Amino acid sequence: MATPVLEKPRKGMLKWDIGRRIWQYRVLYIMLLPGIVYYILFKYLPMYGVIISFKDFRIMEGIMASPWADPWNKHFLTFFESPYFYQLLRNTILISVYKLIFGIVPPILMAILLNECRVRWFKSLVQTLTYMPHFLSWVIIYGILIALLSQTSGLVNTWIKDMTGSTIPFLTSPTYFRSLLVTSEIWQNLGWGAIIYLAAMSGIDTTLYEAARVDGASRLRMIWHITLPGIRSVIVMLFILNLGHIMDAGFGQIYVLYNLQVYSVADIIDTWVFRTGLQQMNFSLASAVGLFKSVIGFVLVLASNRIAKKWGEGIW
Amino acid sequence: MVQLKVDAGIRGTSDFLQQAALEPDSINKSFKGCSIVKKTYLVRLLLAMVLLLTTVLTACSQGNGNDPGTGADGNGNDQGNNGTEQVVKLDIMQSASGLPSPDKDFILAALNEALNVDINMTTYGSPDDYQSQLNIRMSSTNLPDMFSLNKAQLQQYQAQDILLDLTPYMDNELKVVKQFLGEDTLKKGMIDGKLYAIPKAPGIPSMSLWIRKDWLDNLKLEVPKTVDDFFEVAKAFVERDPDGNNENDTIGLTGTSLSTFAPFYGSFGTVNPGEFYVKDGKVVNSLYDPEIRDALAYFRKLNEAGVVDPEIMANTGLVHQEKAIKGQAGIIFIDWANMSKNEFVEQIKTVNPNAEWIQIHSPEGPGGNYANSFDIGNAGTMFAIPKSLEKDKDTLNKVFELLNYVSEGEGSRLVQFGIEGKHFNIEGDQVVATELMAQEAGYSWLYQFTGRPEVEYLKVKFADQAEYIDFASTLPRIEVLNGFLSYPEGYNPADADRYLEEEFTKFVYGLRPLEEYDAFLETMENTMNYKLYVDSAIEQLNALGYGN
Missing domain, CATH: 3.40.190.10 (Periplasmic binding protein-like II)
Known part of the structure; x- marks a missing residue:
């Protein structure tokens, strides 16, 4: 008889405790609310639309009333059986991986340089100038690239022509196209990426630097032994998050930049989906491919987090 | 309309808010000592959040704002209803x-x-x-x-x-x-x-080749009549400094993508790759024409001699027209409007007062001198x-x-x-x-x-351009029928078009030997399901009375 009597208030205590703590931190919870609502509205509710990848979606009939695809994986098969499937997959992953790997170091370097810069106005000037391109649309960047790299009127090609007598088809040659994609992407996001690292660096305990200085460490030593280890977790986190987007090689960029001559190295899953699925109103196909991409991204994030955890740096 | 929406939105959400406020209220009862003051504070905070959210939501739903049904008789315009007929949106x-x-x-x-x-x-x-x-x-x-x-x-x-x-x-x-x-x-x-x-209402063809007459004169050349003449002229435009500035900065032929070559298929008696037309009483697809290989060989010759703008594949929109206006290119395939409208003539004359563009026939080749094909089903x-x-x-x-x-x-x-x-x-x-x-x-x-009575319309509207309009519309052309076709199930035009264009580009740029044309056709038929499309297309066109 004694047990239930004891248990009851304890349970109540616990409930009351959680309730009170929520109430205590209510302001924080309320600040969290818009984020949660945003995710529910724009990330979770739309997930129900995934079922159209298993249906023959007709706009006027809506998602529920559209007939189921026959066989159920019809739209997935259309994608897998496309003569370009392997090329698309290869291009997507290669371009992504290049961007991921070559994109890690430049923003870190940038952040370190900015962090070490002691002239305040110069630092903020450089920071502003380098993160501006992040807000430019690819159409504008394409314009800039044409002005620089065009074979008939581009600045760079004019120099090359003066020196060597011939021009280099940067924009239309499969040899250069992926490098062009990667470098222009890195250029666009250099300053933007550095912001996160700068923020992480400002969180490093300054006493560490003082202690190192007392021990006679040079600036390079301090960067190597304090700054870099200090932002290691942020580097790993960004890397894992980016891995989740490995199937997104940058539709906006490639769609604007590519042309017939570079399809073989530049056509990615998203551009194919755009031509085959969206332009021909085959939304089911587009959504099936989207699902395929998400599943791969999801698995990659889970796996890489597992590995990172082994080194003690997982996100969760 | 938008204003109204926001109002409604706030009203709607304030209902929600009241409900939401009920809950903290009930929680409140269990926690004695929480004052009403705090509650109103919470409500205010919530209100602020919800307001923010509402703006986001209205921004999303604005598209619905001009729904014609509700738009005309909505609560928005109470005035102006007196007696007069309702204005329909x-x-x-x-x-x-x-x-x-x-x-x-x-x-x-x-x-x-x-x-x-x-x-x-x-x-x-x-x-x-x-x-x-x-x-x-x-x-x-x-x-x-x-x-x-x-x-x-x-x-x-x-x-x-x-x-x-x-x-x-x-x-x-x-x-x-x-x-x-x-x-x-x-x-x-x-x-x-x-x-x-x-x-x-149907339009009339407007495309033709244009050439710089003053460049021809500078180099003492005649207007090219045959495909060989054309090759020589284009070559001279690149190599013999037609603009006389002592710099090697001119292009022969420019255009956008593969359409740059569209005016020359007719010289070989065929039409653009993949187009259907009636030949000797039968519907045929140009990919199967033996003549198309000769055309490809000719394009390749042009390309290898360096007379084609190296950037045709990267030219989008009207970049090729720009190159012509700027005096970089001497031959262009374009419609009369984009070369002879007063605004463009003015631009051309501003760059170089002596510049003079004229239209020419497609050069005479083994198949005649047909200009680019005209799709009568389009x-x-x-x-x-x-x-x-x-x-x-x-x-x-x-x-x-x-x-x-x-x-x-x-x-x-x-x-x-x-x-x-x-x-x-x-x-x-x-x-x-x-x-x-x-x-x-x-x-x-x-x-x-519903369109316009084309010929009369253009004559009035573009009185200055009448001769150019006439020239382009009266060129001999092969009529093609692709406009009448629909794609059969199981044929993915996006994949097939890509393969077709990509391989044609390779043939033209010498990246694939022309001897492999048969292999190309085979891939087209087997991998890209082109056979399915061709069979269906011939059937559709026969049903419409073509090639019977």
Whole structure:
């Protein structure tokens, strides 16, 4: 008889405790609310639309009333059986991986340089100038690239022509196209990426630097032994998050930049989906491919987090 | 409208808020000691959040704001209802550009007044943008009352059962339109014998080769007559410094992508790759023509000699025209409008007062001197009405009225030329343009929903360009039939087109030997399912009476 009597208030205590703590931190919870609502509205509710990848979606009939695809994986098969499937997959992953790997170091370097810069106005000037391109649309960047790299009127090609007598088809040659994609992407996001690292660096305990200085460490030593280890977790986190987007090689960029001559190295899953699925109103196909991409991204994030955890740096 | 929405939104959410406030209230009761003051504070905070959210939500739902059904008789405009006929709102969307703002749009004002409507016209410059906007509005079942589409879109939307079947209206409500367009033109908007879209009155071909006459004169060359002449001239344009600036900075032939070569297929007696036409009484596909290999060999020769703009594949939009205007290129394949309209002539003369562009025939080759092919089945832009409008008779009748109005007499002249007495005068039975027409009425074609009587129209509107129009429209051309076709199930045109264009590019650029053309065809047929398409296409065309 004694047990239930004891248990009851304890349970109540616990409930009351959680309730009170929520109430205590209510302001924080309320600040969290818009984020949660945003995710529910724009990330979770739309997930129900995934079922159209298993249906023959007709706009006027809506998602529920559209007939189921026959066989159920019809739209997935259309994608897998496309003569370009392997090329698309290869291009997507290669371009992504290049961007991921070559994109890690430049923003870190940038952040370190900015962090070490002691002239305040110069630092903020450089920071502003380098993160501006992040807000430019690819159409504008394409314009800039044409002005620089065009074979008939581009600045760079004019120099090359003066020196060597011939021009280099940067924009239309499969040899250069992926490098062009990667470098222009890195250029666009250099300053933007550095912001996160700068923020992480400002969180490093300054006493560490003082202690190192007392021990006679040079600036390079301090960067190597304090700054870099200090932002290691942020580097790993960004890397894992980016891995989740490995199937997104940058539709906006490639769609604007590519042309017939570079399809073989530049056509990615998203551009194919755009031509085959969206332009021909085959939304089911587009959504099936989207699902395929998400599943791969999801698995990659889970796996890489597992590995990172082994080194003690997982996100969760 | 938007203002109203926000209000409603706040009201709606404040209900929600009250409910939400109830909950903390009940929690409140269990926690004694929490004062009312704190509660109102919480409510205020919540209110702020919700307000923020509401703005986001209204921003998303704004598209619904111009829903024609509710728009006209919504609570928004209480005034102006006294006795006069209700103004009907018409929402029209099309893929086009050049529309002036509504306050400067005199055609809009005239149409609104003549028909007692309130037209809201939206245009999208890029076809891709237009397509995605249209798709978005379709999926939110908020369709415009009339919208433009091309043949492929017509088939897709019809398959989705979105379009209103116009057949029953043609002999009554749309009689005027039918009289203006004629049965043959209407056929282009038909699927299985039913009319789902109204095609525009047929146009006339406008493309031809243009060449710099002054460059020819500088180099003491004749206008090229044969394909060999053409090669020599193009080569001279690159190598012999035709602009006399002692710099090696000129291009022979420019254009966009593979269409750069379109005017030369006719010289070999064939048409653009993948086009169907009637040859010796049979429907054939040009990919199977032996002549197309000769054409490819010729393009390759041009390319290897360096006479073709190395950037044709990267030229998008009107970049090639720019190169011609800037004096970089000496030969271009383009329509008369983009070379001979006064504004462009002015630009050309500003760069170089001596520059003189002339049109030339496609060079004579083993197959004749046909210019680029002309697709007689191509309906171009058509206008369709959504099925959902069937229930809204008022709006539907106004759309019909509008279509009829722009198809004859006064209304037709309005959308062709502008306002009488201002942009044109009628002398006898002739329409004579005033100076103002060229300056102001250039965009009037956006309102030509049923097209226009092409030849008369162009003669009035582009009196200065008459000779160029005549030249381009009277060139000998092979008529192709692709416009009549629809794709069979199981054929993915995106993949096949990509392969076709990619391999043609390789052939032209010497990256694949021409001996492999058979292998190319084989891949086309087997991997890309091209055979399926060709068989179906021949069947479709035979059914239409071609090649029997």
